[in-house]
Amino acid sequence: MPGYRVTSMAFSERVSRLKSSLIREILAAAQRPQVMSFAGGLPAEVMLPKVDWTDMPLSIGQYGMSEGEPALREALAAEARRLGLQCEASQVLVVSGSQQTLDLAAKLYIDKGTEVFLEAPTYLAALQIFQLFGADCITVPLEADGPDLVQLRTRLAQHRPAFIYLIPTFQNPSAVRYSEAKRDAVAALLDEFGVTLIEDEPYRELTFDGGSATPIVSRLKTASWIYTGTVSKTLMPGLRVGYLIASPDLFPHLLKLKQSADLHTNRVGQWQALQWIGNERYRQHRSELREFYRGRRDAFQAALQTHFADLADWNEPQGGLFFWLRLKQPLDTRTLLNDALANDVAFMPGEPFFPEPDKHHGYLRLNFSHIEPARLDEGLKRLAAVVRQAQIDKAA
């Protein structure tokens, strides 16, 4: 290899905010087959549906529209209306996984120092991309039934955020689902203060008690909004097909940003998604998924009771893919990682899910969907032992 010059002085200022690769390292380590991983957010592989490609027309190979396939946009709009979200297909933009919605939103709103509101904790990759673009991330504490409304009002009175980013249904990482009352209250506050809402709902369909509250965006009267969803949790993440639905004032900008990002979402994945969205087969598959994950959730809850009852508190999640544990004796859970991996167990420390990690020690995010049941008990037992040892070491 030739000796490359040091060129990093020529990088953008934004690159100095690219986060360390802690999470990538955890997930890479979790790839080793012997590792019992609670770290990722992967669907269970056995539940990936059998898909058929035989009828896909060759013309799908051609360039497509930046907006997405017209029939898919219609189908997604119809599904959203069934959820109570009044919208037209013209407001639907098919994106390359709902992660791309965050990229487009960051481009649309964030300059260096732009204030944005987030839940604490919040989705790690959202936090990372908003910070990459230079956002000043202001948080609202999350309670068991949604955000602390007093704090939300206080912050709204003090700041002018470009938007608020919320995951009201089985949040990643906390598994919190907002109550009806808090959904209404949040919508009213955002209308009152004229703050745009970005509502991220990847987990909506993975509900274990049948609950289905309408999206917060559907309760807004005047505020602008972006609603985003995906087929990643209910069909196949490898397709990289997500969507956003936006209020008409935002859509044209998001469309241009999508075009400049990657021209359009891959049409093969869009075609496959269209074979499912809105039909009986998809309803059946989602019903089976819920059944399957409910079983895994139950088994996980039981194993947690066995191994973590004396170590941590948690709420049993009613949907989604995660348990969120709070240690009774808080410590920086990042310091547990090496020992856990040495014992072939991977988990996600809670600190990186907060903009100020060092003010929020003692949380662990545990994925319950992906681990094989046969290894669940052993994995949690080992993880509990790591926590116990760390607390002994700390006390010593």
Added chain:
Amino acid sequence: MPGYRVTSMAFSERVSRLKSSLIREILAAAQRPQVMSFAGGLPAEVMLPKVDWTDMPLSIGQYGMSEGEPALREALAAEARRLGLQCEASQVLVVSGSQQTLDLAAKLYIDKGTEVFLEAPTYLAALQIFQLFGADCITVPLEADGPDLVQLRTRLAQHRPAFIYLIPTFQNPSAVRYSEAKRDAVAALLDEFGVTLIEDEPYRELTFDGGSATPIVSRLKTASWIYTGTVSKTLMPGLRVGYLIASPDLFPHLLKLKQSADLHTNRVGQWQALQWIGNERYRQHRSELREFYRGRRDAFQAALQTHFADLADWNEPQGGLFFWLRLKQPLDTRTLLNDALANDVAFMPGEPFFPEPDKHHGYLRLNFSHIEPARLDEGLKRLAAVVRQAQIDKAA
């Protein structure tokens, strides 16, 4: 619809640089079936290969690695080495079409006011995204065999660009292919001044005279580089599978930016690309493509001679998808659009391919790959009539 508040004051500063939708409007107008379109850059639909999906494993539906599929990265690195580009699979990043390379590069390098070098003319969508991020776009004039080297040296001595973006092989829009001598000279200059090269090669394989000069990045000794390619022009653009290969100092940053943009490229498209890259079937298909497009180029050249010989000058392209015409009597070709569309003909005005459109009147980009041969002659005849009439009107 409720009356949305005016929220645009809350957008990022970047959004004020989002370009008007002229190009989108042209392409939308060109969708009408009666329109004879020379506007887009679409592969001929009849040349999309028959693809087979029956052997794709279900596990492709799972999340994948941000880097891309390991086997595909190996295959792309092997192909690049055959071109003379010494690289390892660890330097290959699979992207969602090579358009995404431009997005990642813009994020890596461009703050408001960052100087970047481009050819004049250059790829429209590159210009747009670099400007969106706030770049100060400095151009180097293009001659028939590559950039004006005197001007390139002068600008390198005067500026400190974050990178130079070049399309040395059958450039879009000009169809220029750099000579061997200019490739060497450009590489030497970039090493001398320590300027990073982004080399974009979507058209390399569409060569009609068999020429195959090695990439400029392979001639660099010390400068950093990003090389980007795609399967869009030789397999299927609808897959949205492209790749970049980067010098080792840049790769980790690009990988993190890719992850934050869309987690990873769709695996279905990656799997299909892997069925072709590096094998005999793909070589055969590309050979047929070259034959087919050469035929279309020849027919287009003949029709141009008939209708445009008195109106414009051009070089016969030896590859790629475009003719680039310079009117003998320059006028703002954007003013021709309405008349052309009224006559059911679409083309791409040349002005938007320059950062300073009003200093570069009188160019037209005409795509020769997509129009049906039966409509070619009529289309060019009508377009010539529109030009002729505009020149009469202008003289009047």
